[in-house]
Each structure stands twice: as structure tokens, then as C-alpha cells.
Amino acid sequence: DIQMTQSPSSLSASVGDRVTITCRASQGIRNDLGWYQQKPGKAPKRLIYAASSLQSGVPSRFSGSGSGTEFTLTISSLQPEDFATYYCLQHNSYPFTFGGGTKVEIK
Amino acid sequence: EVQLVESGGGVVQPGGSLRLSCAASGFTFTSYWMHWVRQVPGEGLVWVARIIGDGSGPRYADSVKGRFTISRDNAKNTVYLQMSNLRAEDTAVYYCTRGYVDFWGQGTLVTVSS
Numbered sequence: 298d299i300q301m302t303q304s305p306s307s308l309s310a311s312v313g314d315r316v317t318i319t320c321r322a323s324q325g326i327r328n329d330l331g332w333y334q335q336k337p338g339k340a341p342k343r344l345i346y347a348a349s350s351l352q353s354g355v356p357s358r359f360s361g362s363g364s365g366t367e368f369t370l371t372i373s374s375l376q377p378e379d380f381a382t383y384y385c386l387q388h389n390s391y392p393f394t395f396g397g398g399t400k401v402e403i404k
Numbered sequence: 405e406v407q408l409v410e411s412g413g414g415v416v417q418p419g420g421s422l423r424l425s426c427a428a429s430g431f432t433f434t435s436y437w438m439h440w441v442r443q444v445p446g447e448g449l450v451w452v453a454r455i456i457g458d459g460s461g462p463r464y465a466d467s468v469k470g471r472f473t474i475s476r477d478n479a480k481n482t483v484y485l486q487m488s489n490l491r492a493e494d495t496a497v498y499y500c501t502r503g504y505v506d507f508w509g510q511g512t513l514v515t516v517s518s
Contacts, residue, residue, distance in 0.1 A: 331505060333449075340499055340508040341449065352506070384449055388504050391463050393439070393451040 299323050299387055303396025309404040316372040318383055318399045325365045326389035332361055332370045333384045341384065345370065375401070406430040406507045408500045413512030416490055420516070424485040426500030426509055434458070436503045438476060438483040442496035443511075452498070453485065468494075490516045 300323040310316050320330070328348035333341040343352050345361035348368055358373045372379055380403055385396040412424040426438070440452040453474040454463045462474050473486040483500060497511040 335449075340510055342508070343506050346504065346506065386449075386451075386505055391454070392465050393454075393505070395449040395451070398448050 298392055299326060299390060299394050301385055301387055301394050301396040303385055303399055305399060306397060307400040307402065309402050310375050311404045312375055312377055314375045314404075316375050316379075316401060318370045318385075320363075320368045320370075320385035320396045322366045322368070322387055322389075326387045328364045329387055329389035330361075330363070330368050331386045331388070332359075333386065334379075334381045335384065336381045344383075372401075406502075408502065408507060408509035410498065410500050410509045410512040413498065413514045415515045415517060417518050418491060418516055420490050421486070421488045422490065422514060424487070424498055424500075424512060424514070426483045426485075428481045428483070428500075428502070431502070433481040434478050438474075439501045439505060440474060440483075440485045441499045441501055441505070441508075442494075443499070444496045450496075455483065487514070490514075492516050 302321045304319050330348045331343050332345040333343050335341040344355050344359050348363055349361045360371050362369050382398050382400045384398050387394055407429045409427045416422050434457045437456055439454045442452050443449050452465050455474045455476055459476050471489045476483045495516045497513050499511045500509040
């Protein structure tokens with residue numbers, strides 16, 4: 298199985314800060330990766346697909362990069378509604394696997 | 405508008421069975437793989453199972469293989485997860501998703517407890 302190591306597991310940031318979250322795959326997954334945002338009590342929402350493509354309707358302050366084994370989600374200027382937990386997901390091979398999550402909290 | 409609506413969750417005793425349903429609308433159902441993903445409250449997301457558009461090629465996580473069965477009824481635009489021999493560790497919110505996991509349903513809670 299492909300392991301997805303996500304870091305950090307949590308972070309504290311202020312509104313307006315630039316935030317970066319990383320996922321590392323245990324083997325190459327090309328660009329078969331998505332990023333998701335989940336708020337308490339809600340289903341996850343996809344932000345980024347194919348590692349760097351912005352999902353329709355998602356604000357442009359979210360961006361993704363990477364290929365192979367190293368991937369990054371960046372929020373260029375954190376907004377109050379961005380405080381949530383973020384997950385990466387690889388869909389290169391079965392079983393699909395998620396990163397452990399990054400909880401973004403208010404500083 | 406794409407919609408995925410799960411149902412069938414509830415409380416079941418260890419060793420029991422439950423069938424979850426996911427009704428899909430707003431897209432061409434047969435064109436999409438469908439998946440189940442689960443999440444223990446307060447923990448991370450875990451992929452459970454996948455089925456291809458024509459109902460073939462089911463795939464499962466090792467943790468549920470031999471106990472869970474994914475199926476679909478394309479005439480009803482519905483995907484199912486039949487869960488048997490349930491264990492306490494199967495307690496989770498179960499989400500239905502499609503394709504490369506773009507849209508998600510709201511989830512249904514399964515609690516395995518005596």
C-alpha cells in the first residue's frame with residue numbers, strides 16, 4: 298500500500314498568513330493526488346485535483362503543487378473560513394490512501 | 405447539481421449486519437466509479453471500497469475484505485454497501501463518493517455496540 302505522510306499534523310496561524318501543508322508518498326504517484334478541506338460535522342470538500350488544478354468554485358488563494366512523491370497545498374492568505382482540517386488523497390493505486398490530516402487553528 | 409444521499413446507518417450489535425444506500429442524482433451515474441469512505445469520529449479518512457460503472461471490479465480495503473460487499477443498481481442510480489459480521493472498529497461515519505473522489509455525500513453514522 299502507498300503511505301501518505303502529511304505534515305504538520307496541526308498548525309496555528311493568523312488571518313492573512315501564508316500556510317503550507319505537505320504530503321509525501323511512499324512511492325511515486327505521478328500527479329494522482331487531491332486535497333480536501335473538512336469542517337466539523339461536514340463532509341470533505343475537494344479543493345485541488347491532479348495535484349495542482351483548482352476545483353471549480355474554490356478561491357484562488359488555494360493552490361497545489363508537486364508530482365511524484367512530494368506535494369504541497371498552499372493557502373496564500375488565510376481567511377477566517379479556512380480554519381478546518383485538510384487531507385491529501387492518492388488515487389494512483391488501490392487501496393486509495395489519505396494523509397493523516399492537518400488541523401489549521403486560529404492563533 | 406450533483407447530489408449523493410446516504411442512508412441506512414444506525415446502531416447494530418457486534419456480529420450483526422447493515423446495508424447502506426447512496427442515491428445519486430445530477431450526473432450520468434453509469435459513467436462513474438463509486439466509492440465508500442469512512443471516518444471514525446474525531447479521526448482521519450479511510451477508503452473502504454470501489455465499484456466500476458457497470459457493477460464489475462469491486463475492490464476493498466483489507467480491513468473489510470470478506471465482510472463488506474459493494475454493489476450498485478444502475479436503474480435506481482444507487483450504490484450499496486452490505487456490511488456483515490460487524491465489529492466495534494467499524495463504527496464510523498460512512499461517506500459515498502464518486503469518480504476520483506470529487507463529490508461526497510453528507511455521510512451516515514454506523515455504530516456497532518452491544
